Amino acid sequence: MTKPVILTGDRTTGPLHIGHYAGSLANRLAYQDSHEQFLLLADTQALTDNAHDPEKVRRSVMEVALDYLAVGIDPTRTTICLQSHLPALAELSMLYLNFVTVSRLERNPTIKDEIRTRGFGRDIPAGFLCYPAAQAADITAFKATVVPVGDDQAPLIEQTNEIVRRINSTANRKVLPEAVAVIPRAGRLPGIDGKAKMSKSGGNAIPLSASPDEISAAVKAMFTDPNHLRVEDPGQVEGNVVFAYLDAFDEDKIAVEELTAKYQRGGLGDGVVKKRLDGILQELLAPIRTRRAQLSKDPAYVLDVIRKGTEIARDRTNATKREVVEHLGLFRL
């Protein structure tokens, strides 16, 4: 029995934070046993909206790799690989661009949203508009059938499958499998300021490498219920970041339910719940921080992990490219 292939990864635009942990890293630890997992350091994709700052993209490759290893990704069970060093991904991307129309790319809801968010206006980099085809290349090159995505990314998997169907129909056989989008039950973690998206550039994230003081300061600054002025007042947990984080990280679900009820009823101060959250985050991040600090003293080891994983991935993706080219009936030397 071969395990199903899962492809996931991160754009290398900065170190990862606890939002990544809750949304994806924790799941990836579990997938190491149940799936054949490939983790893509997506530096090529990071360039689609960071072409002006390649240095940031470069620097972040090691940061993200350190984060992976620090949280417990095991390179003997998960293949960590570097997107820019897998030429088959670029080759398949260029091929797939012929199987999708410009208007279809423009209609993609994820792309429409992201163009708005990034404020590109009319000046959308072509690489950004085209990245769904590149993502289809990533997914299919590994023949991944399981792709964990944020809830806003599901249309990208639909687009991948459209391309898969067009390739298979042109080749007149099932060369590539379709993929299933897996949307994690835990929704997206808000920033500590209550904004929907936690991001390093937004200054509202707790990085995985945060020091004990940084964690405590972040928890202290955390957005709660601005109308919850006195301890005895009823408090609101909707939009309350502390409760969102307790939901995500506190393993004692019954205790969280009780705290939630008490907070809503009145009689529970922010200080108490913040103290609890602080303890939980300190406990979660301490071993990650320690391991990350150790690993960062041994960049040669980290490089070696990336290099070996990329070699495995190169063979895999080249094999798929050859298959696609052959079954489409293109010229082979």
Next chain:
Amino acid sequence: MTKPVILTGDRTTGPLHIGHYAGSLANRLAYQDSHEQFLLLADTQALTDNAHDPEKVRRSVMEVALDYLAVGIDPTRTTICLQSHLPALAELSMLYLNFVTVSRLERNPTIKDEIRTRGFGRDIPAGFLCYPAAQAADITAFKATVVPVGDDQAPLIEQTNEIVRRINSTANRKVLPEAVAVIPRAGRLPGIDGKAKMSKSGGNAIPLSASPDEISAAVKAMFTDPNHLRVEDPGQVEGNVVFAYLDAFDEDKIAVEELTAKYQRGGLGDGVVKKRLDGILQELLAPIRTRRAQLSKDPAYVLDVIRKGTEIARDRTNATKREVVEHLGLFRL
């Protein structure tokens, strides 16, 4: 003294015809001595508007290679290489797409024209819209500074140079050279029916492999001056295909001038000029046809030429890609 690098080539969508000979092949024979010449069998680009028929694109690779060798392209002086087997071209294409906006691609006059010609309407394949970035990759990967193009293709070289300037400015050094478009003095040869474009699909081309009878039949069917009904009538040479071809292929320029004057004055029948043209085309194509027939019996040799040229080109284009990646400061394993 190193020779300047010239990049040229053909989309592999069918065997070449005498329009290619007049417009580019004849010049390439001369460039073999003066330039370091790379000839690209552009199968990847052919797919941008032929994704539905990869078999045609595949089959045409050998046809075009046979045409090259048959007209006298010498693989020891010109590197013949296969686009789809040069991964650096796809990698650079994907990179360059981040340095050009969608609206810039849409404003490209060549692309606008071709979208109209091909009747894509709203359903433009993304690969087709993006092919100027792919062409920039082709040109820069070889560091070509001279690029022969049709008069309608000059805007593509301008777009290439825009990308080159953006790469150089991001890298803060001159990583890539700009290219100069060379537009052959001989204009585009019309089809035998008088239509502006000669093409196999238009059924108005004389392929390089045409038999003596096919040549004669094509010359006989050739569009002249529909109002030139009697030998003694003045005839028109504008739009007259026979005179366009004499201009292109008759080496006795003085004789052509005299014939032109006589035809315009009246007293020269179509039959006479057609007979002269038939003789010239028979003489031009006979050795090409013979050599092509010989070569087509030895596909292993032709394959070997493509394979060796592609290996040379692979080293060259990979080296450029590494340089670009390094100077942009991207991650290198």
